[in-house]
Amino acid sequence: MAQQDCLVANDWVCAEYVRSRGQELVDATLQHVGITVVSIAIGLAVALPLALLARRGKAFAGPVLGLTTALYSVPSLAMFSLLLPLFGLSAALVVTGLVLYSLTILVRNILAGLEAVPEEAREAARGMGYGPGRLLWEVELPLALPALFAGVRMATVATVALTTVGAIVDYGGLGGLIMSGLRSDFKAQVLTASVLCVLLAVTADLLLLAVQRALTPWTRIRSRRPSDTRAAKVVEPA
Structure with missing residues (x-):
């Protein structure tokens, strides 16, 4: 009875809301995750060739x-409005907008990573007969x-946040619950959906960090090396 009272009182924290609307919360969370994953995957597929084009020289890097950067500066509502004639009120509208927003982060980080590859590593691979394609996939991209x-993590966290804006076309995942809760002044719904959105962002970042550490063990070698500093010798007085 006390739990139901929190719904009547419209409390911010209400366990009864979570219990009674559990399936609704699960569905919204799954939609949020799905839109985020698809957007980042497509963003990577588009960002990689753009980064490869940009590293050909300043003539290509500047325009790319x-x-x-110009796409990232467009307000989200304006972006979705501009894409509306092409995609209509659909999930593709939201995904396309999120992909465009992710490009500025992904392209810059992929380009920075490729430019940081030591030239000695490239020369050694070429000396072993590596062609451009094999050099890229087996040497440059791993390094x-x-x-x-780092770019994927930043883009993912940003996409989790921006996905909520998709609620304006009914494809915003948890954003839909936040907006409907704001319209009806349903405090428990607003807070619960907002907390879930934050938890999604934190969880995604931690999972990607774990994957990064598993795939790049050489980045932890330096921290395991013993210090070169020698202990000072203590001279006892005679």
Whole structure:
């Protein structure tokens, strides 16, 4: 009875809301995760060739980086409105907008990772007969993974947040619950959906960090090396 009273009193924290609307929360969370995963996956598929184009020289880097930065500066509501004639009120509208927003982060980090690959590693691979394609996939991209994953983590957290804006076309995952809760002044729904959104962002970041550490063990070698500092010798007085 006390739990139901929190719904009547419209409390911010209400366990009865979570219990009675559990399936609704699960469905919204799964939609949120699905939109985020698809957006980041497509963003990576688009960002990689753009980064490869940009590293060909300043003539290509300027337009590519300028375009992706310009896209990121467009307000989300304006972006979705511009894409509306092409995709209508659909999940594709939200995903496309999120992909465009992710490009500025992903392209810059992939490019930074590729440019940080030591030239000695490239020369050694070429000396072993590696062609451009094999050099990219077996040498450059693996060495660029730390920067690439840093970009993926930032883009993922940003996408989790921006997905909520998709609620304006009914494809915003937890954002739909937040907006409907704000319209009806349903405090428990607003707080619960907001907390779940934050937890999604934190969980995604931690999972990607774990994957990054598993795929780049060489980045932890330095921390395991013994210190070169020698202990000072203590001279006892005679």
